Amino acid sequence: MKTSLLPEIDLDRCNGCGDCVTACAEGALAIDNTAAHGPMVVFAHPEACIYCTTCEAYCTRGAIRCAFEIVWDDEADQ
Amino acid sequence: MDWLTHVPLFNTLSLETREKIARAALLRHFQPGESILIEGEAGQGAYFILEGEVRVFRLSVEGREQVLATLKPGASFNTVGPLLDGQPHPASARAITETRLAALRSADYLDLLRTCPDFSFVILREFAGRLAHLTGLVENLALHSVRGRMAKFLLAQADGEALHRRWTQDEIAEHLGSVRDVIGRTLREFVDAGYIRREGHRIVLVDREGLEREAQY
Numbered sequence: 358m359k360t361s362l363l364p365e366i367d368l369d370r371c372n373g374c375g376d377c378v379t380a381c382a383e384g385a386l387a388i389d390n391t392a393a394h395g396p397m398v399v400f401a402h403p404e405a406c407i408y409c410t411t412c413e414a415y416c417t418r419g420a421i422r423c424a425f426e427i428v429w430d431d432e433a434d435q
Numbered sequence: 436m437d438w439l440t441h442v443p444l445f446n447t448l449s450l451e452t453r454e455k456i457a458r459a460a461l462l463r464h465f466q467p468g469e470s471i472l473i474e475g476e477a478g479q480g481a482y483f484i485l486e487g488e489v490r491v492f493r494l495s496v497e498g499r500e501q502v503l504a505t506l507k508p509g510a511s512f513n514t515v516g517p518l519l520d521g522q523p524h525p526a527s528a529r530a531i532t533e534t535r536l537a538a539l540r541s542a543d544y545l546d547l548l549r550t551c552p553d554f555s556f557v558i559l560r561e562f563a564g565r566l567a568h569l570t571g572l573v574e575n576l577a578l579h580s581v582r583g584r585m586a587k588f589l590l591a592q593a594d595g596e597a598l599h600r601r602w603t604q605d606e607i608a609e610h611l612g613s614v615r616d617v618i619g620r621t622l623r624e625f626v627d628a629g630y631i632r633r634e635g636h637r638i639v640l641v642d643r644e645g646l647e648r649e650a651q652y
Contacts, residue, residue: 361636410604410619422603425604425637427592427638428640
């Protein structure tokens, strides 16, 4: 599989509520309580992320964005 | 007057007309997410995008956004409103990115239309393009199911007919006049049918024939 991007986190919008951490079944996210501007979400295990978009759906502040590229399969018969 | 070059619509206008526009226009600046026009409010004038991106949308009874157009630099909006004698805005507009606009107040805009035939002609051509776009949108909503709209959308994106960009499921929902849950379910159905594959942040199209068949409904 080609390299995949991670969901984008808008640190200005994140208030560290942790809803996305609870929602993530893969355990990819965690709350960083040591950040200078208060608690905020980070990718503790980025390799675990399967880009399922659950975190984006659960974030009420619109701080997580899972955007998709829409492309043809290189090998697909076009 | 330099900013006039950002609007291709004005390139064919005479120097005299461009000077009149430059004297009448107000330059305005909007932050991402900031409202430019609100549906139902009284009209204020016509707008021309110099920099940035603007979403024009209407709200359904349930409060859902139906995207009418996503406009880029050079595009114009609310050019119809001032001609409808004080009728409220039929749609809302919001800046997606940092946006710079040139605004013509209704009275100035109408004066330009009355006194400068070259200006009237380019605006009329703009109306013709927009009419064709809206007719397509109405047809899409009235005649095609969400599966059909999704198949058409995926084909257009992957074939590069539309501007290539990355889309969230919420954005796809807005664009297709649906909601996120339905978009997610439709994508899963397309995966199950073997039309597409999910690869991390990519939606990979694998079956053109299947998608084109879906796009007919």
